[in-house]
Amino acid sequence: MASRGRRSIVLGVVVLIGLLSTGAVTSALYDQARDEIAIRFAAAAEDQADRVVEELRRGVAVGEAARAFALASEDVTAEEWEVFIEQLRLGERFPAANGVGLQVAIPAGSEAALEAEARAAGQDGFTVSPAEPVGDVRYVVVYFEPEAVNREAIGFDVRSNPDAFEAAERALQARAPRLSGPTRLVQETGDQAGVVVYLPYIRPGAGTERLVDAGFVTVVFRGDELLSGILSPSGALALEVVDPQGRGPAGDGTVGHASPEGTEDAPVRHQAVLSRQVLGRTWQITVSAVDGYAVEAAAPVITAVLGLLLTGVVALLVSNAQRQEQRAQALADAATADLRASEAELAAANTALEVSNANLKRSNDELSRFAHVASHDLKEPLRMVSGFAGLLETQLHDRLGGDGLTEMERTSLTYIRRGASRMQELITDLLELASLDRSASLRETVDVRAVVDRVLEDLADQMADEGATVxxxxxxxxxxxxxxxxxxxxxxxxxxxxxxxxxxxxxxQVSAVRDGRIWRLDVADNGIGIAEADREVVFEAFRRIHSREEYEGTGIGLAICASVVTAHGGTIHIEDGIDGGTRFTVEIPQPEAPEVEGAGGA
Incomplete structure (x- = not known):
């Protein structure tokens, strides 16, 4: 009896240990599966939020091109605006952008002159609205393409819409693109919210009734359409964007929402609320899993069953060694199957990562292709303008003689050629900026002295003209x-x-020194210097702190420098230089061991 009792106790202990171990392993596997699902969802949510911002910025790129077009033309006509926007192919390349408009600033009281000018140019029925101005300056939409879906916005005074006017004022003060809060678009008949990006342009007036020294190019996005276009291909995620500081048609700051078809009433399995800074606004982006992302219970259940079987096997081993071997083999087979399942899950995760990287590369390639196409499409009319201006001057000179042209006519022809030349320089710099290899993939050891010598040789004429010493x-x-x-x-x-x-x-003064794993380039001068308040913004494209009359240039050179340094994982910053001048310091990380060969010219 005592021996039988001891055997019962031993068997009970074996069974208890087996049950406890099975429960612990099952719980651990379930927790692991749950954590993997949470990690996958978190990565997908971050990707969706980033795609919302990226899609908006791709639309802003359209506005940048339109702003450059407006600045390059002395007075854009409705037909020219329509042709330019058609060449951009919004629906094909930038489906999230629902329209691109041009606004001009006019003094209150000059509405009749603007309406008469527009109607004379073929815009029948053009009327500034509302009739009563808000303030002493009005921001009037003169063109909006595609006109078919934006006709109601033409003639609208943006200053009468508080949400839109607030964004326009911020853009004008910052001289950079700014996003409005959610608002009901004047061209909408329903309650759908929309947002507007305002891109200010500033140029001197030329004896016209308009205050063309301040105007805007606007890009309009309808909130629901913006989000619907970027829903996850898996159809498992829903999106909602809220501007906490905005109002919008619903009064709660909702920008838009979108969910896969048929999932409107589906329960939410996971949810993440992400914050993104977008052109001066803060967006709260809620990503919800309405399908998929469920914890697979198969592995924990199988593990529990196997654990129970193992417990039985171990218990039977007390009296049956032969069955022990048989049960152990079954357990080994099951463990192998689990390992293969884990390897399959890892392979699926790697595939998803490769798809995300491919999507990002495709977006960058599309932007680069757009830059090349826009460059070609914009350069061709500029070459025609410059060529016909020269032909016109030659014909007038031949017909009227050397003194036949008036001073105004000669000046006008000079302005035409100069404007076309500036636009070509701007397009060339834009293309260089867009074509930069953001990964700087082809790295090799470069002889910096040869690079500096070549640059100084190219700048020899400019240095001689300025009396410069390097x-x-x-x-x-x-x-x-x-x-x-x-x-x-x-x-x-x-x-x-x-x-x-x-x-x-x-x-x-120029020097370059390697200190450990950091290569540092210093370029210092005794020039006009850069105020501390401007030392960050000067690296933005088109940002000028001096007028073109004072110093020539396109305002893109330092943006190219910043892009090159960022592509190499480095930093660039500004300090005081010689006698109050400027010092640019570039720091680029280097490999652990420097290459010894290779001083080659660049």
């Missing part, structure tokens, strides 16, 4: 993309010579 210090080699380092040095040295103080010959 002092060259030590120039250590660097491991970078050879195609990009020359442009970086060229832009920094050109700026150092160009932004000189009146009657003070430029003095420039």
């Amino acid at each position: 002092e060259v210090g030590p120039l250590d080699p660097v491991v970078v993309d050879r195609r990009q380092i020359g442009g970086l040095v060229q832009n920094l040295l050109t700026n150092a010579i160009k932004f000189r103080r009146p009657d003070v010959p430029p003095v420039v």
Whole structure:
């Protein structure tokens, strides 16, 4: 009896240990599966939020192109605006952007003159609305394409819409694109919310009734359509965007929402609320899992069953060694199956990551292709303008003689050629900026002294004209993309010579030193310097802190420098230079061990 009792106790202990172990393993597997689902959902939610912002920025790129077009033309006509927007192919390339408009600023009281001018140019029925102005300046929409779905917005005074006017004022103050809060668009008949991006343009007036020194290019997005176009291909995620500081048609700041078809009433399995800064606004983006992302119970259940079987096997082993071997083999087979299942899940996760990377590369490739197409489409009419201006001047000179042209006629022809030339320079710099390899993938050891020598040779005429002196210090080699380092040095040295103080010959100091794993390039000058408040914004494209009459240029050179440095994982910042001038410092990480061969020219 005592022996039988001891055997019962041992068997009970074995069974208890088996049950406890099975429960622990089952719980751990369930927790692991749940955590994997949570990680997958979190990554998908971040990707969806980033796609919302990226889709909006792609639409803003359309506005940037339209703003450059408006600045390049002395007075854009409705037909020119329509043709330009058609060439951008919004529906095909940028489906989230529902329209692009042009606004001009006019003084209150000059509405009749603007209406008469527009109607005379073929815009029948053009009327400024509302009739009563708000303030002493009105921001009037003169063109909006595609006109068929935006006709109600033409003639509208944006200042009468508080949400839109607030964004326009912020854009004008910052001289940079700014996003409005959610608002009911004047061209809408329902309660759908929309947002508007305002891109200010500033140029001198030329004897016209309009205050064209301040105007806007606007890009309109309908909230629901913006989100519907970027829903996850899996059909498992719903999106909602809220601007906490906005109002909108619903009064709660809702920008838009979208969910896969047939999932409107589906329960939410996971939810993430993400915050994103978008052109001066803060968006709360709620991503909800309405399908999929459920914890697979098969593995924990199988593990529990196997654990129970193992417990029985272990208990039977007390009296039956033969069955022990048989049950152990079954357990080994089951463990192998679990391992293969885990490997399959890992492979699926890697595939999803590759798909995300491919989507990002495709977006970058589409932007690059757009830059090339826009460059070609914009350069062709500019070449025609410049060519016909020269032909016109030659014909007038031949017909009227050297003194036959009036001063105004000669000046006008000069302005035409100069404007076309500036636009071509701007397009060329834009194309260079868009074509930069953001990964700087082709890295090799570059002889920096050869790069600096070549740049100084190219700048020899400019240095002679300005009486500039360039002092060259030590120039250590660097491991970078050879195609990009020359442009970086060229832009920094050109700026150092160009932004000189009146009657003070430029003095420039350039050196490059490697300190451990950091290569540091310094370019210092004794020029006009850069105020601390402007030392961040000067790296933005088109940001100028001096007028073109004071210093020529497109305002893109430092943006190219920043893009090159960022592509190499480095930093660029500004400090005080020689006698109050400017010092640009570039720091680029280097490999652990520097390459010894390779001083080659760049």
